[in-house]
Every structure is written in structure tokens, then in C-alpha cells.
Amino acid sequence: MDPVTVKLVLTASKLVIESSKRNEIIGRLNAIQSTLDQLILREIKSAYEAISDALVTTSEQTKNVRLNYAEESLLKNTNLDPTLKTGDFHNNYLMALANYGLAFVCMLRNDEQIAAKHLLRSYKFDPRTARTILTPSLYEDVFKPKCSDVFKWYTERTLEISQNECSFRVIGGKTMAVALWVGGVGYALAAKQGAAARAVHTEAAKIWDNSNPAHYRIGDMEDLVLELEIKLDDRCREIALDFLSEK
Numbered sequence: 605m606d607p608v609t610v611k612l613v614l615t616a617s618k619l620v621i622e623s624s625k626r627n628e629i630i631g632r633l634n635a636i637q638s639t640l641d642q643l644i645l646r647e648i649k650s651a652y653e654a655i656s657d658a659l660v661t662t663s664e665q666t667k668n669v670r671l672n673y674a675e676e677s678l679l680k681n682t683n684l685d686p687t688l689k690t691g692d693f694h695n696n697y698l699m700a701l702a703n704y705g706l707a708f709v710c711m712l713r714n715d716e717q718i719a720a721k722h723l724l725r726s727y728k729f730d731p732r733t734a735r736t737i738l739t740p741s742l743y744e745d746v747f748k749p750k751c752s753d754v755f756k757w758y759t760e761r762t763l764e765i766s767q768n769e770c771s772f773r774v775i776g777g778k779t780m781a782v783a784l785w786v787g788g789v790g791y792a793l794a795a796k797q798g799a800a801a802r803a804v805h806t807e808a809a810k811i812w813d814n815s816n817p818a819h820y821r822i823g824d825m826e827d828l829v830l831e832l833e834i835k836l837d838d839r840c841r842e843i844a845l846d847f848l849s850e851k
Contacts, residue, residue: 605720605850613720613847616745619711633708636701636737645693648701651677655708667712675709678702686729700730704738727844731837747840754835758828765824 637652654674658667681702684695703725710719723742726734735743 609847610716610720613723614716617723617739617742619707647677651705655705658712671709671712678705696729697733700726700733724844724847727840731840735840747843750843751836751839754839758832761828
């Protein structure tokens with residue numbers, strides 16, 4: 605990876621460690637630590653605590669000891685099987701956390717090239733966590749501008765949904781409501797089950813009321829947002845791999 609890319613990644617991620625910003629960085633690490641309470645994440649949490657210690661110590665020996673400990677603890681979690689889970693967590697999430705921590709270790713050792721690679725690897729393994737929690741500024745400054753086609757697709761689909769009258773689904777929904785009411789209520793009344801008839805009537809009325817374009821558009825937009833997030837994850841992973849493949 606060329607020096608310009610390295611500097612771009614580190615600056616955008618706000619990982620450039622300056623003495624005046626160390627409290628801010630420690631705060632970021634502590635915020636992540638607070639979410640790592642389960643036993644299965646204790647190793648990663650202790651590594652983050654060691655990085656925090658290394659940031660504030662004035663002893664070079666203590667700093668090196670804490671960084672070595674953090675590196676050893678985090679490296680164990682960089683080669684997990686991303687298709688599996690450990691405890692309640694997907695391994696790709698643990699791998700992203702490990703690489704993010706290793707980026708700090710490398711920065712404190714003044715190895716900017718490797719630090720930038722670790723940040724990009726967090727996007728390779730878990731782009732959702734990387735772009736929303738770990739380094740949102742890196743996403744905004746570097747990744748998001750490269751996702752313009754994804755956002756264009758989203759805008760076009762949003763317009764299509766807003767203009768869609770959902771005619772077939774409206775007709776289908778209302779037909780279902782009528783069929784349910786006629787069949788269900790008729791059967792319940794014939795069987796002298798008044799409570800059942802009222803329940804069927806309520807359900808049929810609910811289906812009838814929901815069989816309108818506005819209701820279907822809400823569902824379509826919810827599905828679209830989920831699809832957008834998946835597309836952004838895929839694109840961010842592609843971008844990270846492109847950066848990592850640079851000589």
C-alpha cells in the first residue's frame with residue numbers, strides 16, 4: 605500500500621495518536637470495552653485495557669510489555685473461521701475487533717503501514733461493525749464516496765416504491781379479507797361460536813384495513829433499507845480488499 609493511501613486511512617480513521625488526543629482515544633477504547641462483558645470476549649477486552657495502559661504510561665518498558673500482551677491476545681482472534689460463531693458472537697465480529705486493536709498496537713510502535721492494513725481488515729471481516737462503530741469517520745471520508753452507485757440505486761428504488769400503487773397486493777389482500785370473513789364468520793356462526801366469529805371478524809377487518817398502498821410501501825421501504833445495508837457492507841468489503849491488494 606502506497607504512503608498516500610496509508611496516511612489517508614489513518615487520518616480519516618482518527619487513529620493518528622497525538623499526546624493531545626490520547627484522552628479522546630482512550631475514551632473510544634473504553635466505549636468499546638464496555639460492550640465486551642461476556643466471558644468469551646474477556647481476552648479481547650483485556651487486550652484493549654492493555655492498549656489503554658500503554659497510551660498513558662511514561663515507562664517505555666511498561667509500554668512494550670502491555671503492547672506485547674495486547675498483540676498476543678488479539679492475534680489469537682484474527683484467524684478464526686469467519687463462517688462460525690464463538691459463543692453468541694459471529695467470528696467475523698471478533699476478527700474485526702482484533703484487527704482494530706492491532707491497529708492501535710502498530711500505531712504505538714510507529715508502524716503506520718501495518719496499522720492501516722489492520723484497519724482495512726476490520727472492513728474485510730465485518731464492514732457493518734467497522735463503518736458504524738469502530739471507524740465511522742473512515743467510512744464517511746474514504747468508503748462512502750466510493751458507494752455512490754449504491755446510493756443512486758437506493759434513491760431510484762425509493763422513488764419506485766413511493767409511486768407504486770401496489771394494485772395486485774391491494775386486490776389480493778382485500779380478497780383474502782372477504783374470503784376470511786365470509787368463510788370464517790359463517791362457519792363460526794353456524795357452529796354457534798360467537799367469540800370465534802368476532803375474532804375472525806376482527807382479523808378480517810385488520811387485513812382489509814392494511815390492504816392499502818401506504819401499508820405495503822412501509823414494508824417495502826423496511827426491506828429496502830435492509831437491502832441497502834447489505835449492499836453497503838459488500839461494497840465496503842470490496843473497497844477494503846482493493847486497498848489491501850495495493851503493492
